[in-house]
Amino acid sequence: MIYKISDNIISSLGFSSEEVYQKVKSGISLGKLHAGVFPGVEPFYSSLLNWEAVNQETVKLFSDGMKYTPFEKIAILSASKAIESAKIDPSSSSVLFVLSTTKGNIGLLEENGGYEEERIHLWRSAQLIGRFFKNPNEVLVVSNACISGVSAQLLAIESMQLKGYDYAVVVGADVLSKFVISGFQSFKALSNERCKPFDAERRGLNLGEAAATIVFHRGEPSQGDVVFRGGGNRNDANHISGPSRTGEGLYNAIQNAVKEVDLSKLAFINAHGTATPYNDDMESWAIERSGLSNVPVNSLKGYFGHTLGAAGILECIISAHALADNTLLGTMGHDTFGVAKNITINKETKTCCNLMFLKIISGFGGSNAAICFEKLG
């Protein structure tokens, strides 16, 4: 079986999964309206990283004289914390690294910062992350827009199943830049206040910065471990920047993920819940079509914003911690139900006692993914 042996989150809420999870449980978010961070860009509501603290933490790590970009710093910081608590040797060839990101070092197009030309390439950052840990395997980058974080977990897990790796370190990270924010603003996709997932008044998404890492192990799990149960990736074949109205691809991805799963054990569905009008409606269609209308659904975007390449990993980590803690997290920002299909949005954090969660996620390019985990009782 493949199960999670450790994890880490570097986010606005802290630099360890446990700290971040506890803050989410207490209903804390540090999202706010930012003006003047990137010259020329209109103000935007976001959860940004505390870069001073990141630099303080990472200065201890980097004794190799290599200069790392902010994106690489948080990816390495997150991976090294997760690896440390997993107590594995990252230089072993039985450890696979996978990197999930949408835009990597794209900020270097604006301000090159003295980095070599090839630093703009995603593979170069992946290579440097692998080298930092002296890992001999090539580090593949998964670039599947918003679903990258779940795609990367599936790539890692399937590679373990097929190629026999003992461990996989799945790292996701993205930092915000003028490039990314101006683009989402041009789409009129951003809300200027805290996003409102599945709400009648939802006006768009918030962006956030984070890095997140899960270390998976192929072996015999013990009681309490969170085990991989299934995954799926399906395309809508409908539109490059909008989801299928009826959730076609996401429904198909869910069906693939839950094929061998006992759905009566499902504690909750952690949705993408970006708070854009189309995404949340589409998810309600896919959930209803899957016969899961009565399963509690939450979205974590109100706490972190959409953390792009980190999102699928970060949200699985928080969900796994909630499962372990017998907790059903609330949907910050949600007030009045307002999506197309009658699903069960969980508004407030409360206790719960079931064993599985399903993570769903969709994005540009018509991509959809689903992944299912179970806590061994």
Place this chain on the structure above:
Amino acid sequence: MEKKYIHSVVRITNNQLMHNGELLLTRSAEDSSWPVEMYRGLHLQYPKFFKMDNLCKVGFLAAELAMKDVGVSPETEKPDFSVLLLNSTSSLDNDISYQQTIADETNYFPSPAVFVYTLANIVTGEIAIRHKIKGETSFYIQEKFSPATLSDVAELGFMPHKGIREMLIGWVDFLEDKCDVLLFRISVNPENSISEWTDEEVSRWYEAGVQKK
């Protein structure tokens, strides 16, 4: 490990377009728009082509040829079909175009039509839309073309629980007029195939497009 078979292979370099080993088009001039020239040369009718970025254009063109003899129309839904692509430069060609729209504060005009193509996996989406492909779509990035990685990705794509029978798989790279595409249509069905899928075959088709002096 289930055997896989190559049914169609398309190779596009800076100046040549080949399908199943046959040279179809040669670029007329160094300064022509090579993707548009190929579109015209193949006599295609798909107006959406012109709004695509170069990466999507060359991926779309390769897929048109690779799907030519698939036996069903583009409108037929293909639930057990995947599109799995890799490259080195992601969407950098279009990222540079987008950056130009925001670089100058006095001439700031970020466009959603350009921004949407700043993600490498959009090409998998364009191909999926055109051919109603509803299986898995994924885009991976690595430094250099590697037959071994491509074989691993194909292997993962056909894992039994996914229920996938056929896929478009390959390398689609475009940056500043440098075009490097190798796209296969492969299947678990040997009927009417060109050859079995092996690392050696993949290398051979890639090298077939390397210019010999």
